[in-house]
Every structure is written in C-alpha cells, then in structure tokens.
Amino acid sequence: MAVASEAGGRSKSAGGRKRKASSAKPKATREELLHFYEQMLRIRRFEEKAGQLYGMGLIGGFCHLYIGQEAVVVGMQSVLEPQDTIITTYRDHGHMIACDMDPKGVMAELTGRIGGYSKGKGGSMHMFSKEKNFYGGHGIVGANVSLGTGLGFAHKYKEDGGVCLTYFGDGAANQGQVYESFNMAALWKLPVIYIIENNKYGMGTAVKRASATTDLYQRGAAHGIPGRHVDGMDVLAVREAGRKAVDSARAGDGPVILEMETYRYRGHSMSDPAKYRSKEEVSKMRQEHDPIDHLKQQLLEQKHIDEAGLKEIDKEIKAVVNEAAEFAQNSPEPDPSELYTDVLVEA
C-alpha cells in the first residue's frame, strides 16, 4: 500500500493525481513505538473479548468489531490536544479505548448493564464521554459527519484552538450530507479532519461497486478541501498524516480529508455471512498487512524490546480486558424504572 499522496489544496486542482508513495520513513522514539503497540493491542484484545461475549449471548443489539483497523485511531489520537473532539460511527469501541475511556464502562454497555457508559440503554453504537470529548458512537451512517462539522464550528466560534476528528466509512462517504458538510466546512474554514476509514466494504458492498470514483481522499476536491491517502495499516504513517492535517486545521486553514486505507478482518457485524469476499483475501491481509504485527517486527528488529517483554505487555492488557469482562457480567441490569428516564429534562 502507498504511504501517502496528496490531492486538492486550495490553489491546485485535485483531479487525476496519481497516488505516490513517499520514501522517507517517519521516525519515532522507543517510548512512542511501545505506546502505539500497547494501545493497538489493547483495542484488539478488547474486541476479541467482546466477540467472545457476543458468542456467549451476553451482548444484545449489534456489535461491530474494529479488529484490523487499530492503527488508524491510535495514530490519530497521538496528535491530539486535550480540547480536541472526536466523533465516529457504530464501529466505535476502538475509538473509545484510544481516547482512554474506561474499558469496564464500554464492555458493560455492550452487555446492557447499569455500569455501562449509557447505563446499558445505548449498547455498542451509542456511547459518549463528555470528559474525554468523545461525542459518540452513532448508528445512522453518514449522519455523524454533519455532527462533527458542528463540533468543528463550535471550536472555531469559541476560539478554543480545538479540532474535531470526524471518522466515517467508505460506505458513508456516499451519503449526501457528507458533501453538504464538506461545503460548509470549507466555506467557513472549520477545523475538522474528515477521516474516511476505507476498509474496502460497506456492509457487503465493495467500494468499487458503490463508488463512481474510488479515490475517496479526492472527494473534497470540488470544495477545495485537501485530501491525503494514507496507509491506515501503518500507525506511523497515520500519525505523520494526522499531525500535518491537525496542524493545518488548527492554524485556521480549514478542513482536511484523510482517506485511511485499512481493512476489517471480522464480519460487518457479528452476523455476517460474508458472501462478498474470499477467506483468502482476509488471510492475506492479516498475514501481510497487520498493523500490530508490523509494529512488533519493528520493535524486535530495532531491539527496543524482546519476546519476553512483548509477552509481558500482552499479559497486562489481558488482565485489563478480563477485568472489564468480569465487570460487564457482574454489573446489575438497569432497573425497569430506568425506562422512563432521560427522555426530556425531569421537572
């Protein structure tokens, strides 16, 4: 996969640019690399556990796993400042873990318990954290793009120096309100980074069967929004592209589109017959492009850590995830009186 290529820009035309791989490898310190590794692995182990609990019938509703896409959210998170905001879709567990929400609260929401972030009434798609500036988890595909544009507007209006990261999928990129958002954000120079997580499929539909043009990073060209194509399986490439985008939005230059080329290993949701792709395709991606394996290789090659050290990290993460799963199974179910709360303000 190409590392990064650029499109758009206010003065240049975006059309027809070929993707080009940049040769310079982004650098990172040992601490940074280990932090990324730990973050990505934490998401993966969390998701594996969520998959298990779903299999055991403990999770109601739907459950969309993020496995395979970890580098995107971890790389982006590393360039944020505390006032920045984040909004995403229903494939949201990774985003919540990355912005340091409590895995216990996330898992307990999945199991519908009172200890969950939405008191067990929202489920996998609908969780929020005001403290962590995480504005959800949204199930209506494409709709969160308008909301993220509004979050960006608020940053600009308040002059708080914040930037909003608005994540959505390749499928969502075909919804009309995405373009209405692009226009408004470009017109008002809103500090919004539109992150298209192109995992190649929207439910069962491959990008090329749903999109007239598949270079999604160029989708803002008509509005003069610069776009970059990024290897979303490489956390350092993501960080590099993310930093540039965030810096420019923060400086008042308006929105940026980052198309993250990535892949989801699991089904669209837990009930997905996956008739639309081959097992070989999935295993090839896992074997050749896995973001965690890739970083692990780097860590070992550069002798930042040995196998024993890696095992230790995994053990610690597993303990955290197991604790979350315990909590999610033991937290009480919401009381029936909870049915009537939080519809309108209570007098």
Place this chain on the structure above:
Amino acid sequence: MAEITLVEAVRLALARAMEEDESVLVLGEDVGVDGGVFRATDGLIRRFGPDRVRDTPLAEAVIAGVSVGLAVQGFRPVAEIQFMGFIYPTMDQMVNHAARFRNRTRGRLTCPMVLRAPYGGGIHAPEHHSESNEAMFAHMPGLRVVIPSSPARAYGLMLAAVRDPDPVVFLEPKRIYRAIKEEVADDGSEQPLDTCFVLREGTDVTLVTWGAMSVETLAAAEALAETEISAEVIDVATLKPLDMATILASVEKTGRCVIVHEAALTGGFGGEIAARLAEHGLMSLLAPVQRVTGHDIVMPLPRLEDQYMPGTDRVVAAARRAVEFA
C-alpha cells in the same frame, strides 16, 4: 403448497411480481449480492440479473428519489430501506414528491412505487433498528401504508402493493419474519389494500392490532376465552386508507374495543382509530376504548426491551377492564 415464513413470502411475491412484469425493479443497499440484511431479496439477482436487482450506494434519500423518478416513467420500483430507523431521509421524497405526483399533475402522472422496510422491536436491536413509526407515514395524504401480519398476508399484500398505481409504504414486522410458517400458494393472487381482516370472531370485546402484535393479541384472545370472554381480533393490515367499516361493525357487535400497537402512545395510529370510534361508534360503546401500546420513550436496549413491548398480559388486562366496566 409449501409452508413458508413471512420473509420468504415477501421474496416469493417479489419474484412473482418481477416475473410477470418487466417494469418491476428491486433496489436498495445490499439487496443484490448479499440478498438483503434479512435475506428478503435473496437469489433475485441471480434470477433477474443486476440490471433489475440493484445494489445501490449508501444513500437513502436518493434511493427514494430515484424510485420516484423511475415510477413516474412507468417503472414499478420496489426499494428497500434496511431498517425503519434509516427511513427518515426518504420522507422528504416520499412526502413531497411520491405522495403528490398524482395530485400535482391532476392524475396525469402517478407514482407506482413500493418503499419496503423491516420495522418494529423485540429483536434486541438498538433504537433505530427497532422503531415503528407507521403513524408518521399514515399522516401524509397520498401514501398507502401497509403492514402484513402473516406469510399469506405478506404475499398477497406485497403483490397488490407492487401492482397498485400509487406509492405504498410497506412495513414488514421483522420480529415475526421467521416466527410463523404458513402454507402460501404462489398463484399470483393478491389481497386487497383497503380491508381490515377479522382473524378471530368473538362477541364480548374487539381487539384491533397490526403487524407483529397480532401474535400477542391472538394469544390474548386465547387466554380470554379460558375465562369465558369472547374476543374478536382484527388485523388492520392497511392503515391508510383505513377500512373503518370493519372495525365499526365489530364494535357494534361487542361494544368494547382494545387497540394494540407497539409504537409509542402519543400520536400513535391507535389514537386515530379511537377518535373514529368516538365519532362514528359512540352509541355502540359500552366501555371506554383502551389502548395497549409502547411507551413515550426511546426504545431501550436490550434488557429493558421486554418491558417496553406490550405483552399478552397487558392486552388481557385491558380487555378485562373493558368487560368489567360494563
């Protein structure tokens, strides 16, 4: 004759309609290769090809708008919205265009399209995958709103909906997509789009319902029979236009009415039926009309869902109240 489920009946009717009329097209997200989220269109793409069975991009507003454009040119598009919670962007097109072509053109153009969506709760899905907002469409002049409650009804009503010259919002109770099996003859015969159906005859109380709640309502009638209360059960099937004559005739006989729906109480379609009973059936009523409905809240997940859904007990209790009143 084979025994089939409701979702299979939908598929059978769609295949029949496509077979007999080349102007029938099926479109929507994942309706082709995947066969639809609930497999309602499974196999149609193999049989009729990708020109007539189209996987669309993810764009509900345009799915509806494109269907209107096709329909006014004489096609009969059947568009799927994956869940009713995603139907809101289509309302603009359905209300402002689909519903008004006949009126605006004084009958010169019509809009023979069907907008299908699985609807209703009880499958442990989040809110926008569980809602039943049939009343919002029923409120709009120029649309038919149809809800089948069994496989045979789904087959007959779907064929009628596709053949109808006007736009039909066809809501499929997904909770019972696979719950009931029934013999359905694939003979191309339709069921009327302007009729309420009496599912069970009785003399003491009329239970009026539609969609998946017919299951609980029939069970309630069964339970009431054990205590010597004879309940008549009516499946509304087509909410708009409403066949009030059948409901009034029943209430004239029983003197009591319980309306059951899972949508929220306020502004629910039960209110319309109750109002018409008050207007045209007051002298038949021996007891106040009762409504057994969902609550005025957002559909909760997943542990509280059972508390939300009106169960057989609540229907039985309401019928008892009506009978005990007078």
